[in-house]
């Protein structure tokens with residue numbers, strides 16, 4: 197079907213090239229020839245594998261999910277185990293355990309070491325070093341169910357479970373959410389701060405700052421990490437009342453009540469507390485649509501003094517080497533959640549400029565796949 201909308205003249209040549217390339221790639225005769233000819237055969241194989249991997253991706257995810265649910269990586273933490281021992285400890289038959297461990301081995305989750313024994317694979321071992329990751333993987337059961345009919349999700353005809361899990365994404369006033377509505381998402385976010393806070397703190401320009409306000413700071417896991425690394429910084433957390441209550445209990449239990457002040461409120465309705473010269477928004481903006489983000493950034497600007505600084509930390513669209521994680525993974529995750537979108541650094545910089553901030557800039561983290569930073573001055 198030809199698109200009747202007028203085209204930008206600069207795209208004409210690109211579209212002609214795409215038509216030519218795609219016509220060739222779609223031809224079964226070309227595909228047969230490319231696979232037969234020794235010089236193009238490796239390319240044909242790689243393309244076949246790449247497309248097959250997209251088809252199989254969900255199966256790979258379920259194999260990882262089964263390993264996490266059955267605690268296979270915990271079982272192998274002390275060294276290789278035989279299939280008989282793994283079967284006994286997971287409650288699987290030996291045949292099922294062998295099928296799972298062999299499949300996991302092809303994904304580098306486990307590694308065969310002869311005599312029907314398996315060790316942790318490279319990914320299985322890395323997973324053990326990331327506290328909170330198994331919780332995050334198990335949480336995906338909801339997302340996978342929401343994705344069972346992606347077309348219904350795209351058409352807005354589904355009733356996604358993620359929308360209920362992230363209670364503040366619902367229609368009601370988030371400030372009135374009861375404790376039980378925020379408990380599970382707050383626990384999950386706190387559990388996954390381990391691999392976020394390290395990256396953010398390695399890159400965040402906090403030297404010489406006096407006070408940090410963490411907006412949407414959850415249970416206080418990020419500020420607890422900040423407190424350990426920046427002993428001179430005064431710290432304040434702002435979150436919904438039911439979440440702030442959890443933060444208060446955690447901060448008290450960690451003996452940090454004199455370091456971290458907790459303030460409760462709804463940033464869509466209440467002013468932000470003043471007094472800090474730096475504000476962080478960690479995994480907050482991507483949860484919200486444009487009007488909320490604009491209003492929130494303007495409120496952050498109002499709360500900051502001259503010389504103030506804002507730090508936005510979240511996974512972003514178009515991260516180098518990880519393009520599908522932004523638009524595909526977080527794009528669909530946030531669609532199921534019911535609001536928000538992953539944004540490129542350029543879009544975030546433009547939103548910060550519109551809110552009155554100066555010199556918005558991308559600060560590269562050690563691991564942009566997980567999180568990136570934008571810093572701007574008030």
Ligand SMILES: CC(C)=CCC/C(C)=C/CC/C(C)=C/C=C/C(C)=C/C=C/C=C(C)/C=C/C=C(C)/C=C/C=C(C)/C=C/CC(C)(C)O
Pocket residue numbers: 322323326329332362479480482483529530533
């Ligand atoms: C050892 C020898 C011989 C050589 C060394 C070679 C070498 C240098 C190897 C590297 C080893 C290494 C450092 C490995 C490190 C691996 C790491 C750090 C792996 C980390 C993996 C992290 C993953 C898979 C993270 C996944 C995160 C997810 C799925 C997050 C989802 C977040 C969501 C859904 C957030 C929701 C919040 C909302 C609603 C969007 O606001």
Ligand SMILES: C[S@@+](CC[C@H](N)C(=O)[O-])C[C@H]1O[C@@H](n2cnc3c(N)ncnc32)[C@H](O)[C@@H]1O
Pocket residue numbers: 364370385386389392411412413414415418434435436439461462463464477478479480483
């Ligand atoms: C995805 S979580 C991130 C939590 C924390 N910053 C982290 O990275 O672990 C988003 C946080 O924003 C908070 N939040 C959402 N809407 C809010 C609102 N209207 N006012 C205040 N906080 C809000 C949530 O309660 C939640 O703690």
